[in-house]
Amino acid sequence: MRSDLDEALVRDFPHLYRDRHGDPRDTSMVYGFPGDGWEPIIRRLSEKLEPIARETGMRAVQVKEKMGGLRFYVTGADGARVLPDSVHAAIWASMEESSRTCEHCGAAGSTAKVGGWWLTLCTACLERARAQRAEQRRPEARVWLDDVRPAPKGWTRAYTAAEAIALLEAGGVVEISLDHDLGDEATCGSGYQVAVWIEEAVATRGFVPPVIRIHSANVVGRARMAQAIASIERLRRRGTA
Ligand SMILES: [Zn+2]
Structure with a gap:
């Protein structure tokens, strides 16, 4: 994700992303966030989770792409694994939304394979990615x-x-x-x-x-x-x- 978008998420949701610049041995948040096009999805999810993070010490430990979908991992204070159902439901909904949202531009998209990688892209971004891929081969x-x-x-x-x-x-x-x-x-x-x-x-x-x-x-x-x-x-x- 672009650094300005990344920095804005960390600034706006300081409790949820308190480990963004933590120690890589403790947290995968140091690797940042995936796709620019998913920023609105991540932001809406963060708005739901930040009050819980502030109250309970819950924090994000990893936000990444896997098989063309958003993956969002959180942990409770002191590594506690048990989290409210509302947290799981909100994360699940965001993952589902990501699988039909272009990760580059945010338009409606679907998951496709580009040069050995699964990506979720709109038609225009998929064409561009495949053309770039062919050039770089x-x-x-x-x-x-x-x-x-x-x-x-x-x-x-x-x-x-x-x-x-x-x-x-x-x-x-x-x-x-x-x-x-x-x-x-x-x-x-x-x-x-x-x-x-x-x-x-x-x-x-x-x-x-x-x-x-x-x-x-x-x-x-x-x-x-x-x-x-x-x-x-x-x-x-x-x-x-
Ligand atoms: Zn796109």
Whole structure:
């Protein structure tokens, strides 16, 4: 979502979004809000929830898109899970509305697949998204994730988990080879994080995974990544069955 819209939500509903700039280890609110076109839906829902948040300490923990629909997660004070029925009903109604509202412009829309992702768009935004997607289509790429070992000839080198994810996100990656340890900085991430990102994208957004290989020498890291890859393989088979 555009930053001015995002900031206005946080300003207007300070209790509900009190964790917007919190610690990413505690809250997924740090990732902000999805689609500009859904801002009115999120705002109307926030108007209903803010008085409850102010009274009870309830707060939003994540607002995101999944399979072309709005997902809105809240928690009670001190992590309490039990919330009034009115909260669940209001969230449910907003999710339902999002599934027929263009997430880009707010016009009437429906859910469609664009380049491996489920999005809810109006006819005009869908055409634009598909055209952009066709323009951006990159030639087949092979990604070598490693901070030390040089990439084999013809492979694109990524030094950090974030770089590898950006390449996957851009599309066209047919194969990726993962190292586990990528340096001591927390910002470097690990090969495992990339495997988990792929797993989530396959599970929630219909992402078509590349061939995934492991070239890490870290025994524990290898095992963790192999587990994620096995899960991706199961999801992929289910998706195409
Ligand atoms: Zn639209």
